[in-house]
């Protein structure tokens with residue numbers, strides 16, 4: 001079953017202990033779509049400027065990502081610059097230039113509206129609400145960030161009241177709930193709306209919580225070389241939602257397998273600058289790492 005994602009399409013400049021890349025293809029919707037495209041038809045809704053290189057459009061199209069909802073607006077593409085510390089779980093955002101994202105009004109294409117699965121990647125919660133008014137999907141996932149928790153908490157709470165699943169990192173879960181303990185924070189988030197809560201903990205993996213009290217924990221795949229973790233969280237979300245959309249249900253057993261597939265895809269993203277390694281992965285590569293994950297966690 002098909003899936004729609006609404007989110008940023010970016011040109012990223014990133015420095016890590018292993019090197020630097022300038023103006024690489026990036027953005028939450030890009031990493032998400034590339035990951036989900038391994039499992040299910042995906043519609044990308046976003047905006048780029050006149051300067052967005054055609055080769056990036058070609059790369060997305062080559063993965064059969066439906067780009068009817070990718071608007072080309074007058075002005076420059078969203079740009080994001082970050083530097084990672086030696087501990088790559090830590091990064092500083094050096095510059096954010098919203099450019100065409102500033103006046104973005106997401107419009108779902110017909111395919112985008114009809115998709116039974118929807119993911120609202122990290123954009124202004126007001127825009128996330130607009131998107132929710134354009135379609136009636138059967139399962140909606142949401143991402144957000146510290147900025148929106150800080151400056152638009154009421155709007156964000158409105159969005160939370162309308163979605164099924166929140167994918168958030170540990171620091172944001174604590175900030176949103178004022179609660180340090182993650183299982184307790186997850187329970188508080190269930191009360192705000194989402195029946196499913198996923199708390200990401202960077203290289204320490206993630207936790208999945210259901211509102212009826214079930215918990216599942218998955219480590220990250222240990223990697224010898226983390227070249228650039230940019231987009232790992234969005235890739236994880238794309239793998240998770242893509243797998244669920246492919247299976248066509250949100251049973252607990254499916255969710256657990258979706259978490260493993262999201263984790264595996266995120267591991268590929270960390271192995272190169274930009275989304276190159278993610279885009280080059282085959283379904284066989286994914287299956288091999290899922291098997292590796294099983295060996296890692298079975299006892």
Ligand code: AMP
Nearest residue numbers: 008010026027028080230231232233234
């Ligand atoms: P992640 O590493 O999963 O947090 O995702 C990083 C990606 O999110 C990069 O490709 C950025 O272009 C994009 N990004 C960073 N900041 C923002 C923002 N304020 N709004 C939308 N997308 C962003």
